[in-house]
Amino acid sequence: MIAGMAERVIAACDGASKGNPGPAGWAWVLADAGETVVRWEAGPLGTATNNVAELTALERLLTATDPALPMEIRMDSQYAMKAVTTWLPGWKRKGWKTAAGKPVANQELVVRIDELLAGRTVEFRYVPAHQVDGDRLNDFADRAASQAATVQEAAGSALGSPEPPAAADSARPAGTRRRATAGPTAKTASTPRRRTSGSSGRTLNAKFPGRCRCGRSYAAGEPIAKNPDGWGHPDCRDGVGAAAD
Numbered sequence: 514m515i516a517g518m519a520e521r522v523i524a525a526c527d528g529a530s531k532g533n534p535g536p537a538g539w540a541w542v543l544a545d546a547g548e549t550v551v552r553w554e555a556g557p558l559g560t561a562t563n564n565v566a567e568l569t570a571l572e573r574l575l576t577a578t579d580p581a582l583p584m585e586i587r588m589d590s591q592y593a594m595k596a597v598t599t600w601l602p603g604w605k606r607k608g609w610k611t612a613a614g615k616p617v618a619n620q621e622l623v624v625r626i627d628e629l630l631a632g633r634t635v636e637f638r639y640v641p642a643h644q645v646d647g648d649r650l651n652d653f654a655d656r657a658a659s660q661a662a663t664v665q666e667a668a669g670s671a672l673g674s675p676e677p678p679a680a681a682d683s684a685r686p687a688g689t690r691r692r693a694t695a696g697p698t699a700k701t702a703s704t705p706r707r708r709t710s711g712s713s714g715r716t717l718n719a720k721f722p723g724r725c726r727c728g729r730s731y732a733a734g735e736p737i738a739k740n741p742d743g744w745g746h747p748d749c750r751d752g753v754g755a756a757a758d
Contacts, residue, residue: 521582522584523585524542524544526567526570527540527654528540528593529662530562530565531663531722531730533563534561535560536557536559536560536665537560539658540553540570540656540661541554541571543578553670554577554670555668555669556668557661557667566662567590568593571597572622580629583635586636587639588637589640594639596623597637656678657669716738717736719733719734719744731745
């Protein structure tokens with residue numbers, strides 16, 4: 514457990530999967546009242562889906578923190594948030610079956626999170642991923658999870674690890690880094706590559722891995738389209754894709 518934290522814990526957690534399923538990792542961060550990261554941890558998952566990585570990040574965060582302290586948890590995965598706040602009561606009533614009568618995916622992780630949430634005061638806050646001037650705690654967790662997925666090694670403040678690199682860099686082979694662009698407009702986010710021309714509804718091939726607004730990741734070379742929150746799956750252009758129910 515982490516003791517001596519502020520009266521209200523501010524946290525963020527995130528998961529990443531390079532291929533979905535593919536090499537995966539998880540991460541969480543804790544911050545002080547000024548939202549400066551005071552502790553973080555990340556770890557590898559081998560081959561796993563993005564949803565497993567997202568749920569694992571939440572489970573590890575809850576395991577590592579004092580259940581007596583109120584907590585705000587910021588996440589960019591609507592699937593993980595809805596799984597433990599919206600869908601979970603119905604799943605339990607139906608004997609861990611979905612509305613379609615199918616077994617709940619990732620049930621073991623969801624059950625464990627449900628146990629860890631019992632008796633706790635937790636406020637979940639959704640924050641869009643990969644935004645200019647977006648939530649910095651979510652960005653930190655995103656970079657740490659991406660690095661853990663790529664290098665498959667544990668990291669964190671307790672290990673003396675340096676701050677995780679920018680998302681575009683963490684997906685590159687060890688020992689190589691993307692060359693920085695001079696000036697205040699330098700970008701580290703995924704840069705899509707044109708696939709088809711024409712209307713605003715065109716799709717492109719992603720140059721780097723990223724995460725869609727639905728919470729699922731996309732791989733480099735996968736078709737993506739512009740949506741109000743950034744880039745993501747073409748079928749999520751007009752709304753959040755259904756990850757599970």
